[in-house]
Amino acid sequence: MKDLDNGNAPYRSGIAAVAGRPNVGKSTLINALMGWKYSIVSSKPQTTRRCTRYILSKEGGQVVLVDTPGLHRPFHLMGRAMENNLLTTLSQVDLVCLVTEATDRSLGPADRILTERIAKGSSVPVFLVVNKTDLAEDPAESAERVRKLYEGVLDIREEALVSAERGIGVEEFARKLIAMLPPGPPLYPQDELGDFSERFLAEEIIREKVLEQTEEEVPHSVAIVVEEFKSPDEYPGRDTLFIRADIYVERPGQKAILIGKGGRKLKTIGKAARMDLERQFGHKVYLDLWVKVRPRWRENETILKRMGLIQ
Ligand SMILES: Nc1nc2c(ncn2[C@@H]2O[C@H](COP(=O)(O)OP(=O)(O)OP(=O)(O)O)[C@@H](O)[C@H]2O)c(=O)[nH]1
Ligand SMILES: [Mg+2]
Missing domain, CATH: 3.30.300.20 (K homology (KH) domain)
Structure with a gap:
């Protein structure tokens, strides 16, 4: 198997949930990583309904990205099903990419509920992704502010600043993400794209x-x-x-x-x-x-x- 960027790096593989409140850009980020638009995007909250797997195979590793719905309070069977699927996903992954926005200044109810679920579920490591850096005057300062909102509550192991829409920081994010996965063979054939029909x-x-x-x-x-x-x-x-x-x-x-x-x-x-x-x-x-x-x-x-x- 080929190595990531030097002769000694082992091949890595694992499953990462891409979670975050509605509309933060989770699906946009997955599309940017995959280099093709597979997951639909809109300015309306709760666009994604199903936890869908997308397989990103790189030279040094393979990450299975699970796009998840941003949740509101569930008022109907569909909402409860979406919530249950998210909880199941969170319990099955190697890490959670928590997507936030560079303009976040406080935790809203949807952020708090999700944070609780991630923290309660298990000691799953969190990769903090600060998205929409194109909307921030000073992205680095914004990232620090956002990190402080979650520090102490979640086990934040890594951090990336991206603009998923503009493709800024996405490659660097992918590299850090694969570096966080455990060594192991690919979970899926390398030409497979995901579990969607x-x-x-x-x-x-x-x-x-x-x-x-x-x-x-x-x-x-x-x-x-x-x-x-x-x-x-x-x-x-x-x-x-x-x-x-x-x-x-x-x-x-x-x-x-x-x-x-x-x-x-x-x-x-x-x-x-x-x-x-x-x-x-x-x-x-x-x-x-x-x-x-x-x-x-x-x-x-x-x-x-x-x-x-x-x-
Ligand atoms: N300015 C800016 N807008 C972005 C960026 N990434 C995503 N968006 C916009 O944010 C909106 C929501 O994007 P989605 O990818 O659908 O968000 P989501 O988190 O998957 O939303 P749900 O599926 O509803 O939970 C869309 O209008 C995107 O175009 C970014 O980096 N910068
Ligand atoms: Mg989505």
Whole structure:
């Protein structure tokens, strides 16, 4: 096996949770590390719903990054499932990358709850990641301020300053991260990217476009279920990837918002999603979207199972 940066360094491998309150940039950071956009990003809190594994294989080591949802108080079965999955993840990892923002000046309720969970779970080492340094006047000073917020509460072993959006400090972060892992062989084949399916990727891309086009409570009330996914990879006679997906909302009013006047909003969502899907899968895409009302789907076990949130 090849070495990291000198002839004696052992190959290292392990699992790292990427945790932090909603909207701090966890998914953006994972995409920056992976060098490709696999995890969806939005300015709306609670974009990520499922703990998904992304495998970063470097010359000197392999880290399995687990993207986690930033939590609010769980009001429904989906929220409780997200919380349970996060707790399970925290108990299974070698370390936690706690993502914060360079502009943080105090711990909000979401930071406190998460910090408690990390501290209580076990003595898992913490890598403090100070993100969004592009928004700070003096990043080093900001990092010191942020560290003081967590010092004494968490077992902070390492620290990195990054701007995930601009890709600043990301390579250095990856290097420090792998250096913290125990010596050992890769946990996954080196060409494997993660535990997500093509259908899941397609559902997430469509949901991202819905998030971009909606406000207020609509983003949280939306679930996407891909019902058909026929790719030229599997059907050689085809030249187009055919995707039929249902967009679930909870109320008729939300359906009307998503469809828009004369179907314009749904068309915009469909076009943006199609362009991203084509980039992701490398085929021309035919996208067939249907908006359906499913009252209280966030309490619906069948839908949550299909989303991979409950077993
Ligand atoms: N200025 C700036 N914005 C960033 C940076 N990283 C992420 N963002 C923005 O922060 C917002 C949230 O990013 P996400 O990656 O979706 O955040 P998250 O922590 O995964 O959020 P949840 O999945 O909802 O918990 C998006 O609007 C990103 O573009 C950064 O380094 N600088
Ligand atoms: Mg996210």
